[in-house]
Amino acid sequence: MHEVTTEVTLVVVVGILIIGAVATIANRIGVAAPLLLVVLGAGIALVPAAPHIEVPPEVFLTIILPPLLYTAALKVPAVDFRRNLRVIGYLSVVLVAVSALAVALVVQAIWPIVGFAAALALGAVVAPPDAVAATALGKRLGLPPRVVTILEGEGLINDATALVLLSTAVAAITRAGNSDVEAGPLVGDFALAVLVALVIGALVGYATVRIRQHASDRAIDTAISLATPFLSFLAAEALHGSGIVAVVVTGLVIGNRSQMRIRATRRAQESATWGTFSVIVENGVFLTMGMQLPTVLSAVDAGERHLLGVVLVGLLLCAVLLVVRFASMPPLMWWLRGTAVRRRRDHERLAQRLERLDTTTKRGAKLQRAHDMRGHDIVALDDQRLGWRDMLAIGWAGMRGVVTVAAVQTLPAETPMRAELVLAAFVVAIVTLLAQGGTLAWLVKLLRLTHDGTERHRQELDALLGETIEAGIDAMQREADARGMDEALVEAAGERMRSRRAWAAHVAEVDPDDASTDVAQIARLRHLAVDAERRWLDQVRRTGRFDSSTVSVVQRIIDREEIGLQADEDEH
Template sequence: MHDMASEVTLVVVIGILLIGAVATIANRIGVAAPLLLVVLGAGIALVPGAPDIEVPPEVFLTIILPPLLYTAALKVPAVDFRRNLRVIGYLSVVLVAVSALVVALVLQSLWPVIGFAVALALGAVVAPPDAVAATALGKRLGLPPRVVTILEGEGLLNDATALVLLSTAVAAIERPGSSDVEGGMLVGDFALAVVVALVIGAVVGYATVRIRQFAGDRAIDTAISLATPFVSFLAAESLRGSGIVAVVVTGLVIGNRSQVRIRATRRAQESATWSTFSVIVENGVFLTMGMQLPSVMAAVDEGERHLVGVIGVGLLLCAVLLAVRLAALPPLLAWLRHHAWRLRREHDRLGERLQGIDTTTKRGARLQHVHVVRGHDLSAFRDQKLGWRDTLAIGWAGMRGVVTVAAVQTLPAETPMRAELVLAAFVVAIVTLLVQGGTLALLVRALGLGRDRSERRRMELESIVGEAIDTGVEAMRREAQAHGIDEAVVDIASERMLARRAWAAHVAEVDPDDPTTDVAQISRLRHIAIEAERVWLDRVRRSGRFDSATVAVAQRIIDREEIGLQADEDEH
């Protein structure tokens, strides 16, 4: 038992080190880390004496997937998610269901022996694009904010549709003498799963924010954060809800409510913790996939010709999925334009109604609030209007990843042609990451989609920072008057805050990726200064020149400066 534990620990440690090394190399040479890890994993598996890696499918779906989606959901603004909910719903429900159905029909025509339920199961496996891969790449390439939000939202919710389809198909596979999938049961299961998940996810999210608000220790706060996605997932699953949707809702609630309720230092700590987890776990899935690839190919043991045929089927499914996705986007664009026109007309009608309503009453105030919100929505839709170039980028960004790799391994052992199905799914994940992920940057540049550096954005940033600072200064002055604080102290504190206004306006005008700008150079100099301060403070600490408590206070000041600098860099 001790030897087995030592071996597992060694494998995990080596895996983490390999992931870190490959991720570093991939960033420097501009290649997607998952692809390098798949190749590395396959190479390791071919080494004589290499350990056989067999991860139970339940580990992927209950331990790995929930925190990955939770981490992504924490970063999605709720307002943007609400504004694009129609697009997200279309892509994550309708498109996933249609893609799974088309793949099932194609697959059944090629391999009639497997039956429709098995074909639909694989369709559900390969239908949902990966949430993390697409959005991370989109942000790095500077895609418009609305496009990134749509990709984030789609990737967060499409897994629920796919997994409900998969569970229904697997139930039909396991039912003796039956391979039919009942449409009524499918719709009913999906509706129940979503409703339960929405309730559970919201309850867990709001409760967690309240609990963490009063957590007195950082370690306890981190422990609660680590447990949250699993609590939400397991609670929803136990009530026949979608654990995936529940986790996403919980992440959205916490990510947007914590800005007010939870301290910045704890949110920074939470972000660092989950970012580390995401890098290790997501890349670990692809390393594991690579190590399983030789054995999966060996299981397709009917000769080299058959193996090539299975890979060809996987390539065909890639083409089918891309064709369905691109074909679904023009109707979406037309629908969005019609919705924007209808929303504008309703907004105008509501404005006319408000002219004859007393807005000081409860009903009048509510209608006025709705009118203001709709006005902001219309402005956002107008400024971030989706065109054919945006939708083409959305279509090309449909890479498959962690969910496809994990879900295909949940197929029952008695599934006909199981090894072939697993290999086909692996091919879809690898090829879409290689082809679509590898060429998305070229497509973005060819389409002229870049970062929004408009004058309007600069003015918005200057306005919001300015109003926030004015609010803060006014609050300081009220506090000073109430407690007799010297006005000179208020002036000193105000000067430090007012300096942020000019800096924010300047930062908005420069390219955040250009290392030659003064903003990048100032950031580099600040990093050098902080590093020098840290080294000097360490020498002082070891010399015993100052009291340890005093040194600790100085260390916290330097740490806060570094946290603030890192936050500025993450934002810009």
């Protein structure tokens, strides 16, 4: 038992070191880290002394996917998600279902022995795009914010649709003598799973924010954060809901409510914790995929099908998925245009209705808020209207990733032609990452799709900072009046707050990656000062010249300065 534990620990530690080294090399040479990890994992598996890695399917579903989706959901603004809910729903539900069905029909036509249930299971596995890489690249290239939001939202919700389809297909596979999937129960199960998940996810999210708001210790706060996605997932699954949808809803709630209710230092700590987890787990999945690749190839080669034939089927599925995705873009554009017309008409009707109402009443005030919110939505969506170039970018950004690789390994052992299906899914993930992910930057430049919103961003930043600072100054003034404080104190504090406005406006104008700007040079000087202060304080601590409690206070002051400096760099 001790030897097994030691071996597992050694494998995990070495795996983390490999992931860190490969990710660093990949960033320097401009190659996607997952592709290098797949190749390296396959090479490691061929070494005679290498351990055999076999991850139970339950690990992928209950340990890997929930925290990955939770981490992504924490970063999505609720307002942007709501405004683009129609597009996200279309891509995440309708397109995923159609893609899965198209793949199932093609696979069953080529391999009739597979059966429709297993073919649909493969379709569900390869249907959801993993938009993490696309959104990260899109932000660096300056894609329009609405396109980035749509890709982020799609990457969150489509996994839920796919996994509900997958679980239904797997249930049909495991039923003795029955490999058919009925459409009626499938739709009913999906609707019930989503409804339960929405309720559970929202309850867990609101409860977690409230509990963490009153947590007195950082360690406890971190522990609660680590347990949250698993609690949401398991609770929803226990009530026959979609654990994935519940996790996404929980992440959206916490990510948007915690900004006002949870301390900034703890949110920064949470972000760092989940960021580290995501990097290790996402890349670990691809490393594991590479280590399992020789075994899968051997199983396919030992069967009745030729290895090349299975690879060609995988390539055909890539083409099918791409055709279905691009074919869905024109109907989406027509639908959005019709929706925009109806939204403006409804907004005008509500405005006419408000003219006949007293907006000082509770009902009138509620309608006024709804009218104002819809007006802001119309302005924002009109300003970021989707055109054919946006649709081309969204269509091409449908590369598959960690969910495909993880989900296909959950197929039960009794699945017909399981090895062939796993290899086909691997081919889809690798080819789409290499072909579409590797050329997305070129396509964005070719379409001249980069979004230059510098001037508007500067104006909005200046206006928002001004309003926010004045709200803080008003609160200080009211407190000073209530307590009889000296007016000079309020004025001094207000001047200090207003000085932040000019500096933030200036920071917004400079290139954050240009080391020659005054902002970068000042940040460098501040880093040097903080490092020097730390070294000096360490020397003082060693001499014992000051009381340890006094040293601790100064240490906290330096830590706050460093946290603020790091926050500025992360923001810009």
